[in-house]
Amino acid sequence: MSAATSTLRPTLRTEFGLSPQLAGRGLGESRLALGLAGLGGAWGPVDEAESFATVTRALEQGVRVFDAAPAYGAAEKLLGRALAAWRGTRPVVSTKVGRLPARDAHEGRFDYSTAALRDSLQRSLDTLGLPAVDLLFLHEPEYVPLAERDRVVADLRQFQAEGRAHRLGLAGGHGAGWDGFVESGAFEVVMLFRRLDPVIFAGLTDDVPRIRRAGLLTYGASPLHMGLLGARHDEFVRERPPWVWGPQIDRAIRLKELADKNGLTLAGLSHRFTFGLEELDRVVVGASTPAQLDAALADFASGPLPAEVFDEVCRVNAETG
Secondary structure, three states: OOHHHHOOOOOEOOOOOEOHHHHHOOOOOEOEEEEOHHHHOOOOOOOHHHHHHHHHHHHHOOOOEEEOOOOOOOHHHHHHHHHHHOOOOOOEEEEEEOEOOOOOOOOOOEOOOHHHHHHHHHHHHHHHOOOOEEEEEEEOHHHOOHHHHHHHHHHHHHHHHOOOEEEEEEEOOOHHHHOOOHHHOOOOEEEEEOOOEOOEOHHHOOHHHHHHHOOOEEEEEOOOOOOOOOOOHHHHHHHOOOOOOHHHHHHHHHHHHHHHHOOOOHHHHHHHHHHOEOOOOEEEEOOOOHHHHHHHHHHHHOOOOOHHHHHHHHHHHHHOO
């Protein structure tokens, strides 16, 4: 990050429970969503019985927003089973098109052709047991060739006109990866991934201003930065994988010291920091077990970080920019 961008800092909310902006678009009012990438096996093998128990527990504990994708392994199957058994209010459900199932999350397979997008959406609806999803994301729009973007927008609008998706969103990308999409008027939500969380403020420079100018809302995915700020902290610090950049690892080490000093877990500090960002309308947590889910819900219930701790997180980013 350049010296110019390192001085940018996010805004701390005074409370983060509800979002009238999301509710006004029919996407529920809670700022908390459960993402099913880890539960489905995108990051490695899972115990499907435990994953199913986690989704069921989320419903029982009042989680009312779920995010899935065909690329997230068994995620849609697990959510479909849970919804079929659930007798309460149906939650808000989002899924994605464009990225195909693969061996793991680091193998990118994409098909943005009209036939592939339509077939993917229909398989998702069949698996979820739903006639429509509340929000359909275009998965990793940066991989759509520029010459194809108008056609992809038209395809997604057609799915919406057919009543198979109530709202449209962009999941991932930034900068030129959004060209032809953000300003098209077709989309209502952008999901940021590794652009704005406790170890990276890059999204503050251009992403968030552009999203707001276009009148779109924001989802913040992976508040624990792919596990760097959670269960995989020690592993990533030791191995420094190529998909988690060095500056973010160095910041995570300092944030762990900050969490310890304040009697917090690193995950708790990171969750509460990200939940408290004014720039994010909704945060997608990635719990992979019932215990991780319970911890994330407890973090959400704890409220924003004290202002002085929030400031310390911002200072870590500024000093390592």
